[in-house]
Amino acid sequence: MDIATTFKVMMKGVIVSRNSKKYGEIATFLLNDENYINYEALLHKLGYELNGENGYFFLSKSSALATEEIEQFVLSHKKVFMLIAILKQLMPYIYANSIIRYTEFVSELESKKDELLEEKWNYIFKGQDLKSSSEQFFELLQKEHIVEKVEKNDADSYMVLNTLDYYLSFLENME
Amino acid sequence: MTHIELIELMYKNRKLLDDIYRNRENAPSEELEKSRLITKVGESFELSESYRNFVDVTLKRINYGIVFHTYSAELQELLKYQTRYDLEQKESYLEDILELIKSIFLKLDKRDQEIRTLLVKIENETSLELDLLIEKSMDILEKIKEVNRANSEVREVLFSDKIYLLDKSIKVLVDEINPQMLNFIENISIGLDRLKQFIARTRKLRQQNKRLMQLAMDILHEQDEYLEETLLLNPKSYYLTLYRSQRNGVKTYPDGSESSKVIRKLNQHLQSVTLKKEQRQFTITKPKEEPLALVNMDIIEADLNKEGSKDIFLSIYNHEELKRFMQESYSETSLKEESFKIFLQLVVPHNNHVKLTKAYNNHEVRIAQWI
Numbered sequence: 001m002d003i004a005t006t007f008k009v010m011m012k013g014v015i016v017s018r019n020s021k022k023y024g025e026i027a028t029f030l031l032n033d034e035n036y037i038n039y040e041a042l043l044h045k046l047g048y049e050l051n052g053e054n055g056y057f058f059l060s061k062s063s064a065l066a067t068e069e070i071e072q073f074v075l076s077h078k079k080v081f082m083l084i085a086i087l088k089q090l091m092p093y094i095y096a097n098s099i100i101r102y103t104e105f106v107s108e109l110e111s112k113k114d115e116l117l118e119e120k121w122n123y124i125f126k127g128q129d130l131k132s133s134s135e136q137f138f139e140l141l142q143k144e145h146i147v148e149k150v151e152k153n154d155a156d157s158y159m160v161l162n163t164l165d166y167y168l169s170f171l172e173n174m175e
Numbered sequence: 176m177t178h179i180e181l182i183e184l185m186y187k188n189r190k191l192l193d194d195i196y197r198n199r200e201n202a203p204s205e206e207l208e209k210s211r212l213i214t215k216v217g218e219s220f221e222l223s224e225s226y227r228n229f230v231d232v233t234l235k236r237i238n239y240g241i242v243f244h245t246y247s248a249e250l251q252e253l254l255k256y257q258t259r260y261d262l263e264q265k266e267s268y269l270e271d272i273l274e275l276i277k278s279i280f281l282k283l284d285k286r287d288q289e290i291r292t293l294l295v296k297i298e299n300e301t302s303l304e305l306d307l308l309i310e311k312s313m314d315i316l317e318k319i320k321e322v323n324r325a326n327s328e329v330r331e332v333l334f335s336d337k338i339y340l341l342d343k344s345i346k347v348l349v350d351e352i353n354p355q356m357l358n359f360i361e362n363i364s365i366g367l368d369r370l371k372q373f374i375a376r377t378r379k380l381r382q383q384n385k386r387l388m389q390l391a392m393d394i395l396h397e398q399d400e401y402l403e404e405t406l407l408l409n410p411k412s413y414y415l416t417l418y419r420s421q422r423n424g425v426k427t428y429p430d431g432s433e434s435s436k437v438i439r440k441l442n443q444h445l446q447s448v449t450l451k452k453e454q455r456q457f458t459i460t461k462p463k464e465e466p467l468a469l470v471n472m473d474i475i476e477a478d479l480n481k482e483g484s485k486d487i488f489l490s491i492y493n494h495e496e497l498k499r500f501m502q503e504s505y506s507e508t509s510l511k512e513e514s515f516k517i518f519l520q521l522v523v524p525h526n527n528h529v530k531l532t533k534a535y536n537n538h539e540v541r542i543a544q545w546i
Binding site: 015051058059060061062064065074078081084085086091092093095119120123170171172173 | 300301304305380381383384386387388390391392394395399401402403405406407410411412413414
């Protein structure tokens with residue numbers, strides 16, 4: 001692992017989690033102080049900040065946000081919080097490193113759905129019914145690096161990544 | 176009934192027993208009804224407490240409602256036998272004491288198993304509401320604390336002079352079981368810590384979930400200004416990417432102030448750079464010095480005046496002055512060409528001494544005479 005590979009991945013907007021199969025190696029690389037400092041110095045030159053704690057790392061912009069960015073910045077956080085809120089309403093026990101099953105999620109969705117859940121669902125899927133969009137829900141979770149397939153060919157088991165802690169610690173800091 | 180007969184009875188009635196275990200409708204056989212494996216509760220049947228305990232412990236299943244008894248009854252019994260032995264010195268009391276110690280030890284062992292199973296069960300619980308889970312965990316914590324106190328009490332009694340020094344056989348047994356008793360105490364202390372941490376984690380989880388649900392509600396009702404405020408207070412610390420995909424990189428839009436900053440920086444750099452004019456490289460070569468050779472026309476003309484000529488061209492061609500010139504000159508022209516140039520200079524301007532004939536010499540030049 002090296003800084004070039006790390007940047008190549010992170011510039012794609014990936015939050016790298018230590019417990020990720022795909023990007024775990026990068027997060028481990030950045031846990032080394034020397035690597036972290038060198039990478040951070042390089043990023044500063046390029047106008048980015050390196051952020052990370054509790055086994056996740058991500059980039060942010062050094063300078064002030066442009067008007068177009070602010071809107072997107074806030075909206076994307078709201079969307080992910082809504083995704084996690086749905087997941088937690090159905091599976092309140094999950095935390096980083098939990099293994100969740102798609103089939104279990106669907107059955108919980110069926111048994112626990114209520115008006116509040118449907119409202120949240122509607123915020124993301126605008127009028128689509130729960131059943132047809134539940135696969136999409138998992139795709140979004142993967143896209144936001146909240147979960148990752150445990151095995152490439154296993155469409156049922158997903159690992160909850162350390163990214164979840166980013167949003168949860170954000171939630172705590174907000175108080 | 177022998178032990179083997181009991182096993183056979185259980186095997187014979189295995190389906191019925193399993194139905195009762197799973198709380199299914201059942202109509203037990205008369206044989207089973209008579210056994211102590213099941214008990215009638217109202218109209219239905221339940222597994223007897225001893226059998227259910229056996230199943231739960233063996234299969235490592237446990238109810239949250241388990242009651243951990245203390246050992247005070249057994250310890251009182253122990254002290255009763257000890258007093259009697261002191262008074263009467265009967266061997267049978269000693270045997271009773273040894274049996275009682277073994278029985279207490281087996282109970283300690285069972286508690287140890289039960290507590291560990293209970294902890295694993297509660298830590299992996301996902302079917303209860305978090306509030307209920309915390310309540311149950313707190314309950315279990317209290318129970319384990321009691322067991323912890325009871326275990327210490329047992330050790331105190333067993334190592335008291337009254338019991339420990341009563342007889343050598345007791346001392347040997349207590350010494351033998353002591354390492355395991357210490358192990359139980361340690362396990363309980365580890366278990367207590369684990370449970371406390373679990374409760375703290377679960378409480379945190381419950382709090383996070385509550386906050387998350389509140390935030391989701393606020394977003395839905397557009398009362399989420401505080402989220403935006405937190406994000407914009409220090410955007411450097413938060414995750415920003417406009418396009419999250421494998422193909423697109425982190426993209427950001429520059430705003431007006433950024434553009435002017437870039438231009439200012441560029442200007443600074445451009446001003447500080449001075450470009451040296453590159454000097455043209457060329458080589459100076461000294462022109463070749465060529466001796467200037469000239470034909471002295473006067474000499475030729477003087478000789479012609481003096482001696483006259485029947486063929487001016489031939490006279491020039493053979494003249495010493497021309498031969499000298501050809502030797503000194505670097506010109507590549509031939510003697511004939513040089514001679515012809517001089518011939519023309521003498522013949523073309525009108526000259527009374529020159530008489531052109533119509534004949535041509537062997538150089539194919541018109542013959543002119545100097546008269």
